[in-house]
Amino acid sequence: MSSSSSSPPHQSILPTIPKSDLDACQLEQEHVHKVYNNIAHNFSDTRHKPWPRVVEFLRSFPSHSLILDVGCGNGKYMNIRNDLMMIGCDRSEGLLSICRDRQYQVFLSDCMNIPVPTNMFDGVICIAVLHHISTENRRLMALKEIVRLLKPGGQALITVWAKEQEVENKKSTYITNKNTKTCPVHTNNEQTNEIIIHTPRTEFQQPDCLVPWTKPTEKHLRYYHVFVKDELEHILSHISQGNEVEQDKKLLQSTTLYVGNLSFFTTEEQIHELFSRAGDVKRIIMGLDKTTKTPCGFCFVEYYTRNDAEQAMRYINQTRLDDRIIRTDWDAGFIDGRQFGRGRSGGQVRDEYRKDYDPGRGGFGKRFNPALEMEKGGLVV
Numbered sequence: 001m002s003s004s005s006s007s008p009p010h011q012s013i014l015p016t017i018p019k020s021d022l023d024a025c026q027l028e029q030e031h032v033h034k035v036y037n038n039i040a041h042n043f044s045d046t047r048h049k050p051w052p053r054v055v056e057f058l059r060s061f062p063s064h065s066l067i068l069d070v071g072c073g074n075g076k077y078m079n080i081r082n083d084l085m086m087i088g089c090d091r092s093e094g095l096l097s098i099c100r101d102r103q104y105q106v107f108l109s110d111c112m113n114i115p116v117p118t119n120m121f122d123g124v125i126c127i128a129v130l131h132h133i134s135t136e137n138r139r140l141m142a143l144k145e146i147v148r149l150l151k152p153g154g155q156a157l158i159t160v161w162a163k164e165q166e167v168e169n170k171k172s173t174y175i176t177n178k179n180t181k182t183c184p185v186h187t188n189n190e191q192t193n194e195i196i197i198h199t200p201r202t203e204f205q206q207p208d209c210l211v212p213w214t215k216p217t218e219k220h221l222r223y224y225h226v227f228v229k230d231e232l233e234h235i236l237s238h239i240s241q242g243n244e245v246e247q248d249k250k251l252l253q254s255t256t257l258y259v260g261n262l263s264f265f266t267t268e269e270q271i272h273e274l275f276s277r278a279g280d281v282k283r284i285i286m287g288l289d290k291t292t293k294t295p296c297g298f299c300f301v302e303y304y305t306r307n308d309a310e311q312a313m314r315y316i317n318q319t320r321l322d323d324r325i326i327r328t329d330w331d332a333g334f335i336d337g338r339q340f341g342r343g344r345s346g347g348q349v350r351d352e353y354r355k356d357y358d359p360g361r362g363g364f365g366k367r368f369n370p371a372l373e374m375e376k377g378g379l380v381v
Contacts, residue, residue, distance in 0.1 A: 279308020
């Protein structure tokens with residue numbers, strides 16, 4: 001594997017397709033991490049215009065949403081909206097230094113092992129990062145890590161370079177060098193399995209390639225894996241299938257119920273009195289407003305046995321408590337942190353924009369303005 005990416009191609013030994021995780025780590029260290037550290041400032045000078053699709057995605061989030069930019073680079077998406085809480089991470093200290101000079105909140109991290117808690121972010125963006133990972137298994141690890149970080153209902157936007165640069169007979173704006181042909185030295189050596197050097201602004205010859213970055217006095221070769229059509233969706237399908245199977249298994253073995261549509265004034269004692277009629281209750285975890293730490297209309301009820309939990313599902317679901325019809329569902333198991341509401345105001349999301357007046361759940365929704373709706377003629381009382 002090459003120890004320098006700045007030498008002319010005919011004087012260096014080209015890296016090969018990795019056959020192991022160690023090979024992949026070495027390839028990425030030499031032709032991704034080192035390169036971006038070396039070209040950080042020059043690279044940043046060419047990366048200042050945000051992509052419209054990413055801007056549109058970021059604008060879709062409510063105010064005060066917590067967003068992680070995985071592979072944030074020079075932070076060009078960190079200040080799209082001042083009302084979002086943006087955090088960035090990157091593998092390049094050189095690019096992170098630029099972010100810190102701009103007063104952005106960033107930290108050093110590999111995208112396959114991000115040191116933050118599970119279910120923390122409302123949204124994640126990962127823009128032009130995944131194609132620098134050199135094996136499918138490692139790309140899958142990175143995608144699983146992004147899914148792990150998202151809150152339930154959270155969204156992620158992931159972009160990669162595409163091998164096919166033509167759609168419906170129309171070439172992308174990347175293809176500007178139509179007449180240049182691939183040089184013989186760029187051709188993949190089938191015996192050594194060397195990674196080819198891509199000729200910029202031309203069609204990609206192979207999914208794995210080295211893309212030159214030319215500075216005034218030197219050239220660096222960056223590793224890219226350009227994705228073929230439907231390849232990203234194929235990798236993502238492994239995540240959803242695995243999660244569904246694991247989730248179904250947990251639900252079939254669970255002794256925990258989620259209880260919803262409770263009044264804010266219903267007490268833990270009332271809940272215990274009702275649910276203990278189905279069997280011995282192990283514990284009750286009250287759902288709390290994350291700001292005020294007061295009940296916000298839901299809870300978790302855990303039984304000692306599966307049989308007692310099934311009795312509760314059979315006989316208590318859709319019954320009345322505190323003059324309200326409550327709802328019970330199977331839950332895969334309580335994890336600390338889930339007792340707090342996920343709404344922007346601290347309570348449940350359903351109570352953010354609710355337009356009906358519900359005295360048992362704090363009146364109108366936290367973000368609903370009855371005076372404004374009356375002006376519009378949209379309020380029914």
